[in-house]
Amino acid sequence: MPKSWYAESKPHYFCPGCGHGVTLKQLGYAIDDMNIQEDVVFGIDIGCSLLAWNFLACDTIQTHHGRTTPVMVGYKMTKPSKVALAYMGDGGGYAIGLQSLLHAAFRNNPVTVILVNNENYAMTGGQMAPTTELGVATTTSPNGKTIEFGPGFKGPETVRSIASKDAFIARASVSNPLLLRNILKEAMETQTEKNNFSFIEVLSICPTNWKTSAEDSLKRVKEMEKYYPVGKI
Amino acid sequence: MSKRNNQTYKLLLSGEGGQGIQTIAKALVATSIEQGLKASYLPSFGVEQRGTPSIAYVIISNENINYPRFDSADIIMALANRAVPRISKFVTPNTDVLFDSSVIRANTFSKIAVHKFGIPATSLSREKFNPKSYNVLMYGILIKMLDLNPDISWKSLKNQLKDKFKTKKIESENKDAFEYGIEAVLERKIFFKPTFETKATINYYKNREKKGIINPARCKGCGLCIEKCPAKALSFGSDLGVFATPVPIVDLNKCIACGMCHQICPDGAIFIEKINNKENK
C-alpha cells in the first residue's frame, strides 16, 4: 500500500469494491511520488468521504457537508506552504457545496479539489444526485430520473467556464487507475508549483447502492465515461 | 427453553450491515402484531453502509410499549464477531444468547454469557438452503423461542421479503431454512467450529519469474481484481476475507505481472510483481 496510507486504519471502512478505495490508493501513490506526505492537509466532506477521516498518514479534517472547499481555502491562505486537498463526493461538491467550489475556482484559490462522482448520495442509502443521469432509478427517483430534475450535471465543464485559464481541471475514472494517478499529480503540481486552482472529478463506482457486481460496476462506469468524458477539461 | 407466558420479551438482534438483521427484526414485529401482541422496533447503526455493526431492538409484549430501547435483553442473537463486544453490556444471568457457531467461536462468550445456544446457520444455509438465508433460519429459531405461530410468522416474513424472493426457487429455499429453524436443536455444550472466519495470515505466491501476496485480512471480496485482470489469472478461492467472503487466488502461470490488480484494488490486498524488477512499485 502507499507509504502515505495510514496502516493502522486498514482494513478501511469503505464498502467492498468502493471507488473511494481506488481513488485514495492512486492519491496515496501520487503523494508518495511527489514526496509531499508531510505537507498535505486532507480535508474531507460528510457522506462516504468521511470514512477517510483516518485513512491517510496526513493531517486530516472532516468538515461539514459541502464545506470542505472553504475550509481548505481558509487554511491554505494562511499557511501557503501546505498542500491543501479538498476531498468530497458528488453531493457535497455539486449540490450543497457547489457555490463554494465555483467561487474557489473563480478566485483561483490554490487548493486542489478532488470530487468522487458515483452518481448518488451513497452514505444515506442511494438518493438522486446532481450527477445522476436521466432514467437512472435511485431511492428518490424510483421511476428513473426525469428531466425536471436536470440531466446529469457536468461539473468540470461548469467550473471551467468560470475558472482562471491557469486552473487545471480534469475528469478521471477509476477504470483507468494509472491515468487517474497522473491526473491527480498534475492537479497537485498545479497547486505546489504554479499556485493555481485545480479540480479533478473522478468517475467512480458504488456496488452497494448500484446493486451491481464487480463486472457490472465497471461496465457502468465505462458507460458513464460516454456522457462524462475523461481527460483535461 | 421457550418462556413466553404473558411475558414481555426484549430481544437484541446484532450482526453486521448486510446480514439481514433489520429484515427479520421488522418481520418479528409485524408478525407479533399480526398475532395479537404489541411490539416495537428500533434499529441502531454505525455510519458506514457496509460492515458497520447492525443492531435491532425488538420488544414484544402484551402491554403497551412506551420506549423502544432497554438496558438488558432477554434474548440476544449474534451473527457476526464484530457485533459481540457491542452486545455484552445487555447480557444478564438470565439472558439467552443465540449465535451462529459457524461464524463465531463459542468461547467468545465464555466471559460474557451464561446461557449460550449455537447453530451453524451460515454453514447450514450454504449447504442446504440458499447462502443468504441464514437470517431466515435464525428467524425460525426465534419464532420457536417466542412460541409464535409458525405459519403466520412465515407469511409475515414472506411479506417483508417479497422483493428479494425473485424466483420460486429462492422462496422455497428460504422457507426450508425457516422450517429448519423452527425444528432446530440448538447446540448447548458442543459447538460447531467456525468455518467462516477471516483468514489471519497472508497468502504468498512465488515462482521463478513472479512473486506476490494476497492478504485476506484486507480483502473484502469485491472482485474488481478478477474483472480487471487481462490474463484471467485471478479467481475466487476458498479462504475468507474481512467480511468472511471468498478471497481471490492467483495462477502465476497465467499472470503477466501487469500490476493492474494492485492498481484497482481499493483495499491494498493484492500485490504481484516480477522478481528482480526494481521499477515495479
Place this chain on the structure above:
Amino acid sequence: MTNRNKQLVTGNEAAVLGALAGGAEAMFGYPITPATEILQGWINKAQTDKSLHFLQTEDETSAGFAVCGALLNGTKAFTASAGPGHVLMQDPVSMAENIRLPFVGIMMQRGGPSTGTVNFSQQEVNLAAFGGNGDGLRIVYSASTVQEMYDLSIKIFNTAWKYMFPTFLLGDGYLGKMESEINLTKSVNPVHSKKLLREQKIPTHLKNCYSSEEELAEILKQNIYDWNKHKNVIAESDKYRTGDASEIIVAHGLVASAAKEAVDLMRKQNRKIGLFRAITVHPLDTTALSVLAKKVKKIHLIESSQNQFSRIVKYELYGETTEIVEHSKPAEGFSPSEIVDLVQD
C-alpha cells in the same frame, strides 16, 4: 485628536482596532449591515500591513468555514456578521464547538427574525450562546460602549485561545455606527496560538462524526467539564451603584448604558436603585448576581428582545425568591427616561 492614545471612532472601527491589538491575523467575512464596516476596515488595514489575511467570501457560511480552516493551522482568525448572517454562521460555529476551535465572531445585532431591520436589537443572544445543534458551549460578551467594542474585541481572542471555545462579542447597529472617543492604551498579553492540525510525524485526524452515542457522549462530557471548570473565571460583570440598592436593573450591551443613565436619574430622586451589567452574557456572572439578588427586593430585567437574556438570568437565579419583572422590547431600544418610566411602579 492629536493624542496618539485616543481616537474618535465608530464602534465598528473600534472593533477593527481591537481585533488587531488582540492579535488577529485573518478575517473572513461577507457584507451585511450593520457589520460591513468591520470587514471593510480590516481589508483597508490589510492593504498596508501585508501580514494580515482577508477574504470576502461567497456567503457567511463559507466565511465561517474559512475561519475554521485558518484556525486549524494556528492562525488567529475571526469574522463579523449580523442577523441572517449570524444564522448562517451556526453551521461553522457548530463544527468549531464540537472540535474545540477558538472561533471568534463579532456580531452586530439587528432586528429579527429574518431580514428584520438593519438597525438594532438584542435578539441574537440565543444564536450566540445556544445556536447550532449543540448545548451552548460558547462564550458570549456584550459591549455596552464604543470603548468596550475596542476592549472586548481584544479580549475575545485571548479568551478563545485560552479556553478553546467559540467566543463572540455582541454589539448592535447603534454601537456599530455611533462615534465616541476611545482610549487605545490597553496593554495586551496575547495568548499563544496552537496548531490543531499539529503537523507532527504522527498525523492528526480530526473528525466531528461519531458511530455511536457513547463515542460522542465522551467527547461532550469532556467539553462540558472544561466549560464548567472555567466558567466562573470567564464570567464578568459590572455593578453600578448597587451598594445600598433595594432594587436593581439587570441588563447588558447598549441597553445597560441607557440603564446606567436611568439609574443616575432615579438616584437624583433618591431612589435606591442600582445596575448589574452583564459583561459576559454566557457564562453569566451568577456568583455576583446571586449575591446581589439576595440583598435586593426587586430585579428589573430590561432587554431589546423577547426574554432571550431574561431566560438565562432566571435559569441562573433559580431558587432565589427576589421578585423579577421583565421589560422586553424586541428590536427596539430603550432611552434612559423610558427606563425610568418603566421601572416606576
